[in-house]
Amino acid sequence: MRLGVSTLLFSSRHIVDAVREIASLGHQRIELFCELPGLDVDTVTDDTIQRLAGLADEYELEYSIHPPLVNTAALDEGERAVAIHKYRATLALAGRLDIRDMVIHSGQKPCMQVDVGESRELARRTLRAVGETARNVGVRLLLENTGWHEHAILGAPGDLLELAEAACPPDTGILLDTGHAVLQHFDVVGCARLWLPRLAQVHAHDNAGQFDEHLPLGEGVIDWSSLIGLLVGAGWDGVFMLELGTGDDASRRLADSLDLVARCAGTGCAGR
Numbered sequence: 001m002r003l004g005v006s007t008l009l010f011s012s013r014h015i016v017d018a019v020r021e022i023a024s025l026g027h028q029r030i031e032l033f034c035e036l037p038g039l040d041v042d043t044v045t046d047d048t049i050q051r052l053a054g055l056a057d058e059y060e061l062e063y064s065i066h067p068p069l070v071n072t073a074a075l076d077e078g079e080r081a082v083a084i085h086k087y088r089a090t091l092a093l094a095g096r097l098d099i100r101d102m103v104i105h106s107g108q109k110p111c112m113q114v115d116v117g118e119s120r121e122l123a124r125r126t127l128r129a130v131g132e133t134a135r136n137v138g139v140r141l142l143l144e145n146t147g148w149h150e151h152a153i154l155g156a157p158g159d160l161l162e163l164a165e166a167a168c169p170p171d172t173g174i175l176l177d178t179g180h181a182v183l184q185h186f187d188v189v190g191c192a193r194l195w196l197p198r199l200a201q202v203h204a205h206d207n208a209g210q211f212d213e214h215l216p217l218g219e220g221v222i223d224w225s226s227l228i229g230l231l232v233g234a235g236w237d238g239v240f241m242l243e244l245g246t247g248d249d250a251s252r253r254l255a256d257s258l259d260l261v262a263r264c265a266g267t268g269c270a271g272r
């Protein structure tokens with residue numbers, strides 16, 4: 001497996017500074033998170049795009065992109081139109097930066113009055129619309145498990161595969177977000193095993209079982225040794241993207257997480 005680092009780690013910094021910091025630590029696979037300053041998909045400047053492209057050349061970076069946070073399964077037509085617009089604007093940005101992979105959320109149940117079946121139908125509509133654009137611009141979607149507790153939209157891990165089959169382009173990859181799987185009461189290793197044939201990326205972060213804390217690996221309830229053992233043992237060649245939250249001691253928390261990955265992976269990990 002290949003390691004990557006998300007710019008979520010430096011979410012209060014300008015996107016260019018966040019990328020430069022991660023690249024200077026020696027990482028080449030970087031997730032551009034569209035909630036960072038400077039990367040609003042509707043207002044991003046040519047200068048920012050040029051500087052991101054320049055960093056990619058200088059450090060031989062491989063970007064993937066995470067759209068702004070919208071609900072794929074929004075009930076309100078206007079809100080869902082905005083979600084589709086944001087996803088398409090992210091695809092356009094991906095095209096300008098030669099990015100091959102874009103994350104897309106499975107969505108979340110919008111309110112109590114809408115049942116899970118209806119919520120999933122709303123998500124399917126958005127995924128079909130965005131999927132068509134993705135296909136046209138040659139970007140692969142990575143469908144990520146989202147929605148938990150009263151907003152749960154997936155009843156079981158197999159529902160994510162069903163959503164991908166029913167509504168996404170055939171080349172869509174599955175993205176296992178480890179922290180989300182915990183909050184969805186799914187067995188993280190079981191998800192990885194089930195999704196492995198289509199698993200393109202892992203969003204690696206930890207939590208204590210209640211909130212989406214994006215903690216460093218090993219500071220929550222996830223059994224990293226079993227998960228990484230499974231992935232390495234299977235010869236999985238997807239991207240293990242560290243998606244840690246922001247904090248004062250970001251570099252240390254990243255280093256601690258990388259140490260844990262190295263310990264769990266033995267020699268099977270393809271470095272940075």
Ligand SMILES: [Zn+2]
Nearest residue numbers: 144177203243
């Ligand atoms: Zn994620």
